[in-house]
Each structure stands twice: as C-alpha cells, then as structure tokens.
Amino acid sequence: MKRALIVLVILALAGGAYWFLQNREQIFPKPEAKEVAPQRWQVSTGKAPEPSNTTAMLPVNATNASVETNATSNATAPETPVDEIVRHDFVKDVSAYLVARYLPGGTKKNPGPQGRFDLNVKSVNIRYGVDFPGLNVDPADTLGARKIIFGHVLQGPTLDFLHAAYTPLFLDSLDETLRSTTHTLASGQSVAVTEAQRAEMLTLLASRLRTVGRTVSVLARTDTVKPLVAKYLQDIDNVGQAHLAFWNLQGDKASPAARDEASARIKTTIQTREISRQRLLQAIVSAADPQGLDASELIYLAQWIYRRGEENPQWVGATGKAGELLARVAEAVEERSRQPWPESGGNATSGDPAEAGQ
DSSP: OHHHHHHHHHHHHHHHHHHHHHHHHHHSOOOOOOOOOOOSSOOBOSOOOOOOOGGGOOOOOGGGOEESSOTTSOTTSOOOEEOSSBOHHHHHHHHHHHHHTEEOTTBSSOOSSSOEEOOOHHHHHHIIIIIOTTBSSOTTOHHHHHHHHHHHHSSHHHHHHHHHHHHHHHHHHHHHHHHTOEEEBTTSOEEEOOHHHHHHHHHHHHHHHHHHHHHHHHHHTOTTHHHHHHHHHHHHHHHHHHHHHHHHHHTTTOOHHHHHHHHHHHHHHHHHHHHHHHHHHHHHHHHHOOSSOOHHHHHHHHHHHHHHHHHOTHHHHHHHHHHHHHHHHHHHHHHHHTSOOOOTTOOOOOSHHHHHTO
16 A cells, blocks of 8 residues: 555656646746847956955956946946056046146246146156056055056057057046146136137147157167167166265275275266267167157156066067057047037047047
C-alpha cells in the first residue's frame, strides 16, 4: 500500500511539473525588450567613479571612460563622457583660469586700447602640475600624481578621446565663464564682458594655443633639439656646482688663490651655460618658427618635452600628437569667436572636434 502511495505521489508531481512547463509562459510572461538609444561616445554607461585613493589606480586608456548618465535617459541630449583621471572640473578650471588672465583694453589692469593675456606656459604648468585641480590624483603625492597623469594621458587613444569629448565642453565653459566675468574700469566701475571683448579674448586665446601646439609638435619630432637641451641642462648643473664649491671655500682656511680660482670657474660656467642656451634657442626658432612666445617660454617647452622623453621614450611621440590636437583646439576656439554669443546654457559647438567623437 505504501509503495502504491509513493508511486501515486511521484506521478502527481510529474504531472504537475509537466503542466507547469506547458503553461509557464502564461503564468510568467516574458518581459518585452526595451530599445535603448545608443550613446554618442560608445563608452561605458556606468556612473563615473568618485575620486578615491589614486595610489591604487592604474592608468587606463580612453575605453575605460564612463558616462554620467543612464542609458535610458534622453538620447537627444547626451551628457559629456567623463575620463577617469581628467575630470570635467579640470576643463572648467582651465576655462576659468584662462578667462581670468584676459585683460580687456581700457580697464584698470590694462589701460591700453588693446586686450591682452597675462599668461605664460610655465605658470599654467605649475598650476596643473602641482595643485592638480580637476585631476583625479592625490595632490599630496606630487611625483606619484604626475606619473599617473602622464602615464594615462600620453597615450594615443586617450588623447583622441579627450580631444573629441572635451573640446565642446571647453568651448561652452569659456563662454559661460566669460558671461559671468566682470572687469574694473579706471573709474572703478565694474562692467561685464562685451560681445566684442568675448570675440577678442577667444581670438587671442586661439593664437596662443595654436603657437604652443605647433611648437610642441615640432620640437617633439626634431631630433637635433634633444642633445642641445641635454647640454644646456648639464651646463645649468655645472653653474650650481661651481657656486657650491665657491661657498664651501668660505668656511675653510682657503688661500686667496683658491677662492679666485673658484670665482673664475663660476664665471666660466655661466658663460658656457649662456652659449648653450643661445644655441638651443636658435635651434628651436629655426625648427618651429614660433610667433608670440618669448625665449624663456620656448626654452621651458623644450625642457618639458625632453624630460617626458627621459621618463618614457614613448611619451615623446604622444607629446607631439598632443601638440597637434592642441592646434586643432585652437581652430575650434577661433571658429567659436566668429559665432554669436550663445544663450546661457546653450551649445553652439560645431566643427571638427564634435565630429571626431561621432
């Protein structure tokens, strides 16, 4: 009897399972697939990670960038993609920094008729190579932060991504910052930036970016400049060593002849350093034909490129590419200067940089 009951239970369970399999779609209908519009930049749709302990972050290429929007949001107005190291705040900080360095004519800081920039490449490099505003690195670890930034940014795919994704954001940030900026006239009156001043600022900026970009691109690809930079840096070090040797004699009972010899060595090393500097400057001017950059800026750029190559030889080629892309950004800035000032919050971006990301 027990065996019969067991068999009946098994048959009942089997029959119930068979009925369930036949009717499962009616009980649990399959959800309909929802079509999601493709994202413009074709990158991850997860929310960008918040800055964390960057000592544990490894440099990544542009394919690891994320989008600050859900894939189900309105595809007609996609958010600008976010790079893991170079954040949106970096672009906005650069825009604010550049606008602050523009001095319109007829103002308290610039009484002359023409606007000008109070700007040089060294000050820009110090700001973003020491304080790291908008860069997802640990500012307390300066050397480690720079290594992360250069290892990440100085890669072809990352440079292409940053150029395509961030150029429109840069242009819009410039316009938004200009709209909220005021200047003080000689009378003490505070006035807003005019349409003509906006166009002037963007034109001046385009010229500066174009010159820097082209100069960097040429110097990164000119082999004859590298040994001249090395010689100049060595001569700078020799001057320092000569001064140190001279001052070390002051605490000893050195003879007047020894002091005279140390003093003469200082003069000789300084003369040698200046000769090396002049030769380097001539080589830079001959190769790049820069316009609008003074000698100190040209020497500084050459040293910066040389040091990147000493840290990683592959970075030199990427530095040249960065220079080319900076020149293209300059073209976009100049094009924006010829367009009407867009409404606040508007987007007048057009041209090559936007198309590059499609």
